[in-house]
Amino acid sequence: MKITVWSETIEKICCAIPFKILPLLVILASGCASHDKRDTLYDTYGLYSHKVQSRDYQYVVEDLLTRSMRSREIKHYSDFPDYFPILSDLPDILIRQENHFELRDGNFGCLTLNGFDRFDRPAVIKMEFGREQERWKLDYVSVDYLESPAEFIKAAVCPKRRT
DSSP, X not given: OHHHHHHHHHHHHHHHHHHHHHHHHHHHHHHHHHHHOOOOHHHHHHHHHXXXXXXXXXXXXXXXXXXXXXXXXXXXXXXXXXXXXXXXXXXXXXXXXXXXXXXXXTTEEEEEEEEEOTTOOEEEEEEEEEEETTEEEEEEEEEEEOSSGGGOOSSOOOOOOOO
């Protein structure tokens, strides 16, 4: 009798444990999966381009530019193209993008885009990003026009700040 009760108890435990542990494993796995999703600089550039093209300048200024970029104290968000002419044209510079490269190191990152403008001239856009409030934000941009596509950069290169 003791053996029968013991075996029934073990059977109940063995059958019940997977149903109690499985939800915990699913929660743990989904939590790790969402935490592991990395936001890339290229994703941030894509969001930036979309927001500029839809003229959501308030979002761009408040959420996609670093503090140092926002220090110009823009009075009206509609004035964004006047305050930041290169930044407002940035999404339209490369009509055809060939490739991109990015480099991230802690709270600093650089994104390089190679492509062609609307006149089919090769160009390179180099962007510097800073990480603020758990998000990548645009900090500096340079655009270089090239003689030929052979000059495309084959790695992430940070822009040289012009003084």
